[in-house]
Amino acid sequence: MGKEQEHILVPKHTKLDEKEIQEVLEKYNVALRQLPKILKSDPAIKELNVNPGDVIKITRISPTTGKSDFFRVVLND
Amino acid sequence: MAEDLIKECENRLPGKLVENLKKAIAKRPINQKQLKEVIKRLEEKYSYAKINPGEAIGIITAESFGEPGTQMTLRTFHFAGVAEANITLGLPRLIEIFDARKKASTPSMEIHLKEPYNKDETHLEKIISLIKEIKLKEVISKISINIMKLNIEIELNKKRMREIGVTDLTIIKSLKTELKSAEVNLKDDLLIIKPKPKEEELTLPTVYALKEKIKDIHIKGIEGITEILPIKKENEVILLTAGSNLKKVLEIKEVDGTTSTTNDIFEVASVLGIEAARQSIMNEAGKVIKDQALDIDIRHIMFIADLITNSGIIKGVTRSGITGEKESVLARASFETPIPQLVKASLIGEVDHLNSVVENVMVNQTVPLGTGLPNLVTKMKKEGEEPK
Numbered sequence: 001m002g003k004e005q006e007h008i009l010v011p012k013h014t015k016l017d018e019k020e021i022q023e024v025l026e027k028y029n030v031a032l033r034q035l036p037k038i039l040k041s042d043p044a045i046k047e048l049n050v051n052p053g054d055v056i057k058i059t060r061i062s063p064t065t066g067k068s069d070f071f072r073v074v075l076n077d
Numbered sequence: 078m079a080e081d082l083i084k085e086c087e088n089r090l091p092g093k094l095v096e097n098l099k100k101a102i103a104k105r106p107i108n109q110k111q112l113k114e115v116i117k118r119l120e121e122k123y124s125y126a127k128i129n130p131g132e133a134i135g136i137i138t139a140e141s142f143g144e145p146g147t148q149m150t151l152r153t154f155h156f157a158g159v160a161e162a163n164i165t166l167g168l169p170r171l172i173e174i175f176d177a178r179k180k181a182s183t184p185s186m187e188i189h190l191k192e193p194y195n196k197d198e199t200h201l202e203k204i205i206s207l208i209k210e211i212k213l214k215e216v217i218s219k220i221s222i223n224i225m226k227l228n229i230e231i232e233l234n235k236k237r238m239r240e241i242g243v244t245d246l247t248i249i250k251s252l253k254t255e256l257k258s259a260e261v262n263l264k265d266d267l268l269i270i271k272p273k274p275k276e277e278e279l280t281l282p283t284v285y286a287l288k289e290k291i292k293d294i295h296i297k298g299i300e301g302i303t304e305i306l307p308i309k310k311e312n313e314v315i316l317l318t319a320g321s322n323l324k325k326v327l328e329i330k331e332v333d334g335t336t337s338t339t340n341d342i343f344e345v346a347s348v349l350g351i352e353a354a355r356q357s358i359m360n361e362a363g364k365v366i367k368d369q370a371l372d373i374d375i376r377h378i379m380f381i382a383d384l385i386t387n388s389g390i391i392k393g394v395t396r397s398g399i400t401g402e403k404e405s406v407l408a409r410a411s412f413e414t415p416i417p418q419l420v421k422a423s424l425i426g427e428v429d430h431l432n433s434v435v436e437n438v439m440v441n442q443t444v445p446l447g448t449g450l451p452n453l454v455t456k457m458k459k460e461g462e463e464p465k
């Protein structure tokens with residue numbers, strides 16, 4: 001893991017597979033393009049080897065709900 | 078069995094509630110039936126706490142910031158006698174964060190050091206000299222132009238150079254890399270710089286311009302960091318800086334690369350990514366609010382931070398940022414610069430579908446919020462089909 005992922009400001013980023021993406025879209029009843037975005041060149045995901053259209057799961061430590069999942073779709077810059 | 082029940086409710090309840098439930102059960106054991114009842118009540122309470130669909134959370138957030146903001150304005154700019162570095166605080170800082178200004182007016186870093194440097198003050202001087210930016214003008218005692226020879230003569234301040242650990246060689250090296258079109262020579266403690274113009278003849282004004290440029294040449298340390306103030310916080314030495322350069326500072330091996338931060342949100346976004354920037358916006362806005370002893374719910378800050386970082390890059394709440402991306406012409410016109418917005422929209426023939434709030438207020442229609450949100454949808458029967 002690189003330095004970026006270890007920084008306290010950076011929550012855990014994981015890449016979802018095809019099946020998990022469908023589950024997320026179904027759960028929140030949204031289309032892929034309606035998800036929040038993350039750039040392909042984002043330093044936090046540079047070691048995940050992502051392509052545009054991939055969905056990144058971000059496990060945030062939220063002050064209100066403890067752990068919470070957030071999803072971003074990868075965009076070309 | 079109890080674990081199964083808890084595991085089952087994890088999907089429906091937020092993590093923190095489940096954690097608290099587990100802790101409570103560990104303290105005071107209850108039977109299966111009681112646990113079921115507890116979970117039922119918990120879910121009920123949680124669903125009451127949820128915000129209703131169609132609720133206008135944007136305006137609630139705006140008001141939640143707006144009202145305490147009026148209190149804040151009165152208390153800004155009043156910190157006489159504070160010895161620490163002058164950092165923008167209060168409303169101006171909050172505006173800076175939410176507008177996502179590219180240049181923070183007072184960039185500053187909080188540098189944490191690794192063990193054992195964070196406890197041991199003997200290395201502090203050395204680390205500070207690694208980080209603090211030294212420009213040429215700080216290590217010279219005299220700089221002048223020799224009008225006859227049309228060159229610049231620099232007298233080096235040997236004493237100051239020894240103090241900060243700079244040698245003649247490092248100065249010459251950095252001068253040579255910065256000045257491609259000049260000759261640099263050292264002659265008996267006198268640094269002579271002879272400009273080599275490409276085409277036009279060498280004149281006094283060009284030499285003078287070069288002299289002014291030379292003064293600001295970077296010799297040592299990290300570019301952008303102009304001041305360092307070590308402070309002690311909970312048995313640990315922290316370096317506060319004026320100026321910011323997160324990328325370079327994280328590369329220094331004595332610096333703790335996991336906890337050192339900057340207040341420049343754009344820098345955080347480019348070095349650590351958009352999620353870190355979101356966290357940074359929350360931290361910075363939270364700091365202002367805490368400083369001013371205001372009470373704004375963290376959810377409002379989270380909401381704004383989410384909006385600002387929604388598109389993968391930082392977009393402020395301005396007419397060139399997220400407000401400017403509104404679909405409706407009338408909504409954009411109602412924010413700032415109405416006439417240019419309307420003129421531009423009419424030139425390209427934009428259509429306003431009146432889908433959102435502001436534009437419907439303008440044309441005196443029900444706004445799609447709360448009870449105004451649901452619509453009746455009729456399924457038209459196809460030709461030849463019998464009505465059901």
